Amino acid sequence: MTSEVADPGEAVAIAPSADPGFLQRHGASIEYILIPGAALAGALVVFGIFVALFGKNPLDLYFYMYQGAFGTWFSWQNTLTRAAPLILTALCTALPAQLGMVIIGGEGALLIGALSATSIALTMPSAPPLAVQCAMAAAGMIGGGLWIMLSGGLRQYRGVNETISSLLLVYIALAILNHLVEGAMRDPASLNKPSTREIGAANMIGSIPGTDVHWGLVFGLIAALASYILIYHTTFGFAARVAGGNIRAAKIVGLSVGKLIMTVCFLAGASAGLAGMVEVAAVQGRTNANLAAGYGFTGILVAFLSRQNPLAVIPVAILLGGINASGGLLQRRLGLPDASVQVLQGIIFVFVLASDALYGRIGFLKGKS
Amino acid sequence: MDFSSISRRRLLQGSAALTLGTALGARTAAAADTTIGFIYVGSRDDYGYNQAHAVAAAALKKMPGIKVVEEEKVPETDAVEKTMESMINLDGATLLFPTSFGYYSPHVLKMASKYPKIHFEHCGGLWTDKDPKNAGSYFGYIDEAQYVAGIVAGYTSKTGKLGFVAAKPIPQVLRNINAFTLGARLANPKATTQVIFTGDWSMPVKEAEATNSLIDQGVDVLTCHVDGPKTMAENAARRGAMVCGYHVNLSPLAPEAYLTGAEWNWEALYPKFLKMNASAEGIPNFYRGGLQEEIVKVSPYGPKVGEKARKHADEVKATFMAKGLAIFKGPLVDNKGKTVITAGTERGQKDPELEKMDYLVEGVIGATS
Numbered sequence: 001m002t003s004e005v006a007d008p009g010e011a012v013a014i015a016p017s018a019d020p021g022f023l024q025r026h027g028a029s030i031e032y033i034l035i036p037g038a039a040l041a042g043a044l045v046v047f048g049i050f051v052a053l054f055g056k057n058p059l060d061l062y063f064y065m066y067q068g069a070f071g072t073w074f075s076w077q078n079t080l081t082r083a084a085p086l087i088l089t090a091l092c093t094a095l096p097a098q099l100g101m102v103i104i105g106g107e108g109a110l111l112i113g114a115l116s117a118t119s120i121a122l123t124m125p126s127a128p129p130l131a132v133q134c135a136m137a138a139a140g141m142i143g144g145g146l147w148i149m150l151s152g153g154l155r156q157y158r159g160v161n162e163t164i165s166s167l168l169l170v171y172i173a174l175a176i177l178n179h180l181v182e183g184a185m186r187d188p189a190s191l192n193k194p195s196t197r198e199i200g201a202a203n204m205i206g207s208i209p210g211t212d213v214h215w216g217l218v219f220g221l222i223a224a225l226a227s228y229i230l231i232y233h234t235t236f237g238f239a240a241r242v243a244g245g246n247i248r249a250a251k252i253v254g255l256s257v258g259k260l261i262m263t264v265c266f267l268a269g270a271s272a273g274l275a276g277m278v279e280v281a282a283v284q285g286r287t288n289a290n291l292a293a294g295y296g297f298t299g300i301l302v303a304f305l306s307r308q309n310p311l312a313v314i315p316v317a318i319l320l321g322g323i324n325a326s327g328g329l330l331q332r333r334l335g336l337p338d339a340s341v342q343v344l345q346g347i348i349f350v351f352v353l354a355s356d357a358l359y360g361r362i363g364f365l366k367g368k369s
Numbered sequence: 370m371d372f373s374s375i376s377r378r379r380l381l382q383g384s385a386a387l388t389l390g391t392a393l394g395a396r397t398a399a400a401a402d403t404t405i406g407f408i409y410v411g412s413r414d415d416y417g418y419n420q421a422h423a424v425a426a427a428a429l430k431k432m433p434g435i436k437v438v439e440e441e442k443v444p445e446t447d448a449v450e451k452t453m454e455s456m457i458n459l460d461g462a463t464l465l466f467p468t469s470f471g472y473y474s475p476h477v478l479k480m481a482s483k484y485p486k487i488h489f490e491h492c493g494g495l496w497t498d499k500d501p502k503n504a505g506s507y508f509g510y511i512d513e514a515q516y517v518a519g520i521v522a523g524y525t526s527k528t529g530k531l532g533f534v535a536a537k538p539i540p541q542v543l544r545n546i547n548a549f550t551l552g553a554r555l556a557n558p559k560a561t562t563q564v565i566f567t568g569d570w571s572m573p574v575k576e577a578e579a580t581n582s583l584i585d586q587g588v589d590v591l592t593c594h595v596d597g598p599k600t601m602a603e604n605a606a607r608r609g610a611m612v613c614g615y616h617v618n619l620s621p622l623a624p625e626a627y628l629t630g631a632e633w634n635w636e637a638l639y640p641k642f643l644k645m646n647a648s649a650e651g652i653p654n655f656y657r658g659g660l661q662e663e664i665v666k667v668s669p670y671g672p673k674v675g676e677k678a679r680k681h682a683d684e685v686k687a688t689f690m691a692k693g694l695a696i697f698k699g700p701l702v703d704n705k706g707k708t709v710i711t712a713g714t715e716r717g718q719k720d721p722e723l724e725k726m727d728y729l730v731e732g733v734i735g736a737t738s
Contacts (some may be wrong), residue, residue: 075460078451147498152562178568182537191725192493192539193471214447283447283475289569290445290471327450328440332460338442 023364032191034272036305036359039351041320047344056334061357064333075325080213083321085110086293087220088275090306090313091227092148095268096162097308098231099261100244103151105166106272107296108173109144113273114280115177116143116262118187118287121199121280132203136277147173152265156258174292181288197287205281216257216278219232220317223271227310230267272296301345305352320345373517394425402434403463403643406456409441410469410596417597417616422492424617432640438462445471453480453574457487464646465637468492477504495724496655505652507638510659510718512548514631515592515662516696517667518613519552521629522590523560524678525611526553531563532610534576534585534593534601534737538737540726542594545631547730548615548696549592554732556681563588564735567595576600585607590628602627605618611673629682630668637663638677643670650716657720660689692720695709703728704735 023030048058069079092106117140143145147211151169154160163205180186180196187197205215231237243250243257279291302320306312393438405426413423419441430437438460443449449472456462462633467477467489473494481489481501494506522531531553535542546564553560563586565579576593580601583591592613593601597624602612606623614630645652658664667686670679695717701710709728710716716723729735 004439074454081447081451191495192541194537194539280447285475288471293444293448294445324448325451328443328455329459331440332438332456338440 027362031359032307034362035347035355036352040348041356043344043348043351045349050343050347051334051336051340054336058332059331064329065326066321068329069260069322069327077212078325079318079322080211080217082324083317084214084216084220085295086299086302086317086320087224087313088216088271088278090142090302090317091223091299091304091310092144092268092272092296093225093300094260094275094306094308094310094313095231095271096148096152097303098237098240098244100247101152101155101261101265102163103148103265103268104163104300105148105168105169105296106268106275106299107294108166108170108293109147109269109272109293110276110279110296111173111177113140113269113276114146114287114291115180115276116140117277117280118196118199121203122185125200129202132199133205133281136203136281137274139278140273140280141270142273145268145270147273148265148269149262152261155322156261166277170296177287177291178289182222182337190288193288195242196286197264199280200287201285203281204285205278205286207282209297214278214282216275216282219274219278221282221314223274224310224314225266226265227271231310236260236263259272272299301349305349306358324336383417387587403646404438404456405429405437405643406460406462406464406465407437407439408452408456408467408469408472410438410441410445410471411442411502413439413441415597416599416602416619416622417595419468419596421616421633422466422635424637425633426466428636429639429643432643436452436460443469445469445476445491446478447521449476450513452479453477454484454487455483456482462487464488464490464594464643466490466492469690470494475504475579488652490642500654502654505654505656507656507664509638509664511631511632511665511707512544512696513659513694513718514665514667516548516552517537517686517689518548518629518631519554520556520594520682520685521674521678522549522554522592522611522613523556523601523626524681525674526557526560529557529560529588530561530586530588531562531722532577532580532586532588532591533562533733533735534583534591534595535564535566536570536572536595537568538566538727540724542728543729543737544723545594545615546733546735547728548731549728550730551696555685556678560732562733562735564729564733566735570596572596573600576691577604580604581608584610592630614668619669620668625672627668627669627671630675632666632668634663634666657719659693660686661691661693697723702731704731704733706731 028267048061051061052058059187068075070076089110090110091104093103096103117136120135120139126134151162151166154165155162169226182194185196239255241259243260244254247257275295280287302313302317306316323341325346330336330340331338404460407426409419409422411419415650426437426439429435438456440452443452449467453465456465470493473491477489477491478500481504485503489504491506493508496506506711533546535546550562563583567575567579576595577600580591590611591601591605593615598615598619602619602622605612606626608658611628612623612626613628617632620627642652695715697710698715699710700708703709725736729737
């Protein structure tokens with residue numbers, strides 16, 4: 001209610017120094033909820049039209065999506081199970097983004113993390129489970145961390161584009177994994193599905209008590225929260241964001257950009273590596289080609305939809321987990337092909353990216369300046 | 370370009386990967402006596418492995434009192450566990466067909482222990498006494514059909530050079546390559562089979578490259594063992610080469626170039642399974658068979674197959690049907706000159722040694738590692 005508003009009473013009530021109203025004061029925060037929410041709603045409407053063209057009732061669609069993702073306790077567990085690895089792999093893209101880097105190789109770090117975690121577990125057959133699990137987590141994080149550090153190093157010291165190098169490293173990681181799984185690390189009993197030996201049932205980390213959801217979800221929540229604090233509430237994070245904003249300015253004020261890049265890349269890779277460790281220790285029990293299920297790639301989508309905010313990664317991962325969880329129901333009840341869920345994801349992605357243009361331009365949220 | 374298309378495919382897979390199955394509470398359609406769930410690792414219309422199962426599932430749908438629910442593109446991760454649970458809890462499925470090899474351990478085994486009243490029939494796995502009694506595995510000796518196709522290929526090839534586009538050097542694949550080659554050498558003792566391994570089950574770009582490269586080297590009849598033979602068949606036909614199919618009848622894709630092929634006959638097996646399931650004994654936990662048991666079949670011959678080839682192939686097929694035939698018998702030499710089966714030894718289809726095959730027979734050009 002700026003002075004243009006033709007309500008004299010209100011104009012009088014507000015001091016001439018123009019304390020902005022609630023909407024204006026919290027405009028930025030509201031935008032962060034309103035704009036992605038509207039983008040999501042828009043995407044759902046467009047998807048509904050798309051589905052209607054196939055002769056299906058869009059209202060059924062929305063009902064099944066809700067049922068499948070959040071409608072029952074079983075659905076919630078399904079959604080959270082799918083969200084768990086996505087939080088960790090999304091951080092692999094979101095953290096380097098603070099430095100202005102576009103890392104899309106989370107899948108590679110996940111595979112290397114899984115391979116490292118399995119390797120260490122297989123070398124300590126008689127150790128107590130807790131020791132094995134801690135060693136696996138450490139190995140997974142170090143393996144994944146070093147893997148993404150490779151991309152960071154190539155960028156910092158050799159001028160190689162980190163987007164390309166991290167993507168190509170995914171294929172190298174997959175080749176290494178296949179080579180070891182089909183060669184040196186192969187369990188001779190795994191005839192038609194080359195795999196490593198199993199880490200043993202005792203060493204599995206199991207589920208969160210009372211649920212079917214594995215501990216990867218808790219690791220993800222902790223990692224996302226820690227990343228948020230690191231980026232927005234520490235000097236290190238501030239330095240990283242400065243370097244991300246203007247790398248030359250950062251160098252001029254004496255920030256060690258190389259060290260920042262390497263550290264952030266390590267942390268990013270470590271979280272994807274941890275996702276790999278969890279897939280081994282909570283789901284597969286060994287390493288084989290099943291691990292390349294694309295969590296690393298979906299993580300990129302999550303990170304971009306979260307606008308690279310480590311905290312926003314959590315709800316977005318749950319949302320995508322829910323969409324994926326409901327996908328099966330759409331197939332079974334509506335007879336839609338699996339690809340329809342990809343269409344929905346694509347539409348959401350386009351809407352969210354396009355909605356970026358709206359930030360700071362919504363009239364009623366802007367204070368008068 | 371190779372990388373760009375792979376990466377795009379992996380990205381799509383990435384999102385597909387998560388796109389799975391799940392839940393729903395309310396609107397479960399009632400009335401059906403038995404609900405059967407089919408789970409596929411790829412898409413239902415891949416002209417390959419998954420389509421072969423989906424065709425049979427479609428046949429079951431027409432039977433009275435049977436309801437079929439299906440989900441495609443379910444990865445071999447905990448996603449498949451959630452899909453199975455969702456089919457059990459929300460659709461009321463009592464018999465499940467998780468059809469991909471990688472679903473078996475640990476996923477099917479885990480769910481079979483958790484839901485002892487539900488029956489799990491897994492395609493391809495090796496059920497042992499230690500596994501849950503409500504789980505079972507079935508598979509077909511499709512190498513018998515490959516052997517017959519090899520005979521046809523051997524007669525029809527003008528260059529005597531046959532080509533095989535294969536996924537991975539695992540026993541099931543090697544058995545097919547070897548059977549095809551042994552069949553071809555019955556017709557033409559000088560025939561050779563050049564094999565190219567693409568490294569994975571679904572790599573359309575590499576499959577196309579392998580097809581072209583084989584044809585460039587003078588190969589004029591091609592076959593394959595990958596999940597979707599469509600790429601190979603269409604490319605080979607376009608280049609003027611002849612095609613032996615795999616998984617399903619590929620003649621609609623290449624009506625002129627199609628000679629014959631090794632097909633699954635699941636639509637004959639699954640109704641038998643339903644009958645067994647309803648009986649007191651149930652479905653045997655370990656079920657195998659070939660042409661005689663009608664688990665596999667040979668495609669009808671194409672227009673280019675001559676009289677001599679038809680006659681010889683029909684004779685061998687009749688022997689398989691009537692009393693069975695050992696494809697692998699001594700003396701058998703591998704392509705490195707080593708005797709792998711000594712003279713006088715016959716390895717019948719159920720011989721466990723064949724499940725461990727790690728060699729390529731004489732006449733195959735290529736290496737397992």
